[in-house]
Amino acid sequence: MTTLTIEAEALHKSFLSGRVRSDVLRGLSISIAASELTLISGPSGCGKSTLLAILSGLLRPDSGRVQALGEDLWRLSPTAMERFRLRHTGFVFQGFNLFPALTALEQVMLPLGYLGMPLAKARARAMATLDEVGLSSRSRLRPIELSGGEKQRVAIARALAKEPELLFVDEPTSALDAENGTLVIDMLHHIARIHATTVLCVSHDPRLIAYSDRVLKMEDGKILSDLRNSVLTGAPALHEAHSK
Ligand SMILES: Nc1ncnc2c1ncn2[C@@H]1O[C@H](COP(=O)(O)OP(=O)(O)OP(=O)(O)O)[C@@H](O)[C@H]1O
Numbered sequence: 274m275t276t277l278t279i280e281a282e283a284l285h286k287s288f289l290s291g292r293v294r295s296d297v298l299r300g301l302s303i304s305i306a307a308s309e310l311t312l313i314s315g316p317s318g319c320g321k322s323t324l325l326a327i328l329s330g331l332l333r334p335d336s337g338r339v340q341a342l343g344e345d346l347w348r349l350s351p352t353a354m355e356r357f358r359l360r361h362t363g364f365v366f367q368g369f370n371l372f373p374a375l376t377a378l379e380q381v382m383l384p385l386g387y388l389g390m391p392l393a394k395a396r397a398r399a400m401a402t403l404d405e406v407g408l409s410s411r412s413r414l415r416p417i418e419l420s421g422g423e424k425q426r427v428a429i430a431r432a433l434a435k436e437p438e439l440l441f442v443d444e445p446t447s448a449l450d451a452e453n454g455t456l457v458i459d460m461l462h463h464i465a466r467i468h469a470t471t472v473l474c475v476s477h478d479p480r481l482i483a484y485s486d487r488v489l490k491m492e493d494g495k496i497l498s499d500l501r502n503s504v505l506t507g508a509p510a511l512h513e514a515h516s517k
Pocket residue numbers: 288289290295297315316317318319320321322323324477
């Protein structure tokens with residue numbers, strides 16, 4: 274049976290630029306299954322990042338509802354929302370968002386400190402997570418000493434170390450070359466599989482499709498199609514499940 278971790282209903286979001294209002298999400302509904310890598314793809318400006326921000330508790334929708342891990346997300350108080358994000362979610366962004374002054378190990382330890390984890394335990398966990406992304410030998414280096422692919426892997430380790438149920442990923446490969454891009458995609462797939470993490474990724478990188486369990490295509494503020502990858506069930510390619 275599929276367990277749903279995120280269910281959103283009738284999301285609307287518009288932005289005002291000067292006097293012009295643009296409707297970015299127009300009554301979008303979506304359900305995300307647990308322990309899968311779901312990819313949201315679609316043309317530039319169609320609202321992918323806006324949707325991700327709303328589903329992850331970073332941006333309030335104008336209307337509609339988001340149920341995440343059983344919580345009615347946008348009814349939480351600001352403090353409860355902050356706690357929810359700290360305990361249950363991890364983020365990976367296109368620009369890595371690493372602190373220039375911190376080593377790879379310190380970057381990964383940081384959120385564990387916010388969670389109140391004792392230093393020795395946080396250090397051991399951070400080292401184990403860096404090892405998992407193939408960077409144990411790079412733990413003492415600062416971002417300036419790391420390649421783009423390595424920086425993104427540190428960002429993944431930082432998000433993963435606190436073992437979040439939900440991992441939100443925005444354009445993880447757009448700053449990377451083909452080899453590093455593929456490595457990062459493979460890693461996200463591995464995380465969903467091995468850690469049973471729900472990974473929700475927005476990207477227009479077609480390489481991500483083959484690694485995703487499900488691909489949702491967005492256009493004009495709505496989900497146009499919902500494709501399930503049947504690689505896991507032995508079939509070779511994506512097939513159309515249904516469209517909304
Ligand atoms: N804070 C904001 N204020 C005004 N307009 C915004 C804001 N955030 C997003 N938009 C607009 O909303 C639309 C959707 O943006 P969004 O970043 O969600 O698209 P996207 O599909 O992720 O695009 P891309 O693939 O290029 O990153 C765009 O037209 C963008 O300019």
